[in-house]
Amino acid sequence: MANYKELLKQINTFIFDYDGVLTDGSVITTNDGDAYRISNVKDGYALQLALKKGYKVAVISGAKSASMMHRLKTLQLTDVFLGIEKKQYTYRAYLQTNNLKPEQVLYMGDDIPDYEVMQEAGVPCCPADAAEEIKSVAKYISHFNGGKGCVRDVIEQVLKVQGKWMNDDAYHW
Numbered sequence: 001m002a003n004y005k006e007l008l009k010q011i012n013t014f015i016f017d018y019d020g021v022l023t024d025g026s027v028i029t030t031n032d033g034d035a036y037r038i039s040n041v042k043d044g045y046a047l048q049l050a051l052k053k054g055y056k057v058a059v060i061s062g063a064k065s066a067s068m069m070h071r072l073k074t075l076q077l078t079d080v081f082l083g084i085e086k087k088q089y090t091y092r093a094y095l096q097t098n099n100l101k102p103e104q105v106l107y108m109g110d111d112i113p114d115y116e117v118m119q120e121a122g123v124p125c126c127p128a129d130a131a132e133e134i135k136s137v138a139k140y141i142s143h144f145n146g147g148k149g150c151v152r153d154v155i156e157q158v159l160k161v162q163g164k165w166m167n168d169d170a171y172h173w
Helices: 004-010 041-052 066-074 087-097 112-120 132-137 150-161
Strands: 013-016 056-060 079-081 105-108 123-126
Touching: 004 123, 004 150, 013 150, 041 056, 041 150, 056 087, 079 087, 087 112, 105 112, 105 150, 112 123, 112 132, 123 132, 123 150
Parallel strands: 013 056, 013 105, 056 079, 105 123
Antiparallel strands: none
16 A cells, blocks of 8 residues: 555545534534534635645535535635535545546545545545544544644645645735
8 A cells, every 4th residue: 555645646636524624523503593613724724725726625514504605615615515415426426527536535534424435535534533433444644633723734744745835825815
């Protein structure tokens, strides 16, 4: 099997779960029924930088709320799939639509609904606090928990391996 860092050289696409990856999994529900989540600014910076550098970035989540969509739009993510019951189907369709091979995709998930996709993705990753079943199929387990910098961790590693970290466009949003 190839070294994890060697696999990062082929990555041109990042796909993330939302709850437990882009957030710590905590949800605050208002009296109006909307669910709010806390996200990490460093993860947000890395997401927008990856987009700016030409990487494809997608989110596939079983959850769906206006606050989630607002956060992702703020980061200029357009490949957003919320309320997805079976992530594997959306993942496969995304690869086909974008003419991608699994080895070009880094997927980060944290819980059982991510399991099937992680078995198909070229570089399956997870946060430090992911479910044990997810850790068992991950090629990389971040040292950071979900919502606490794990997204920044994997994006930064890919950009560094590919010589795209700390270039002129890194100094501004």
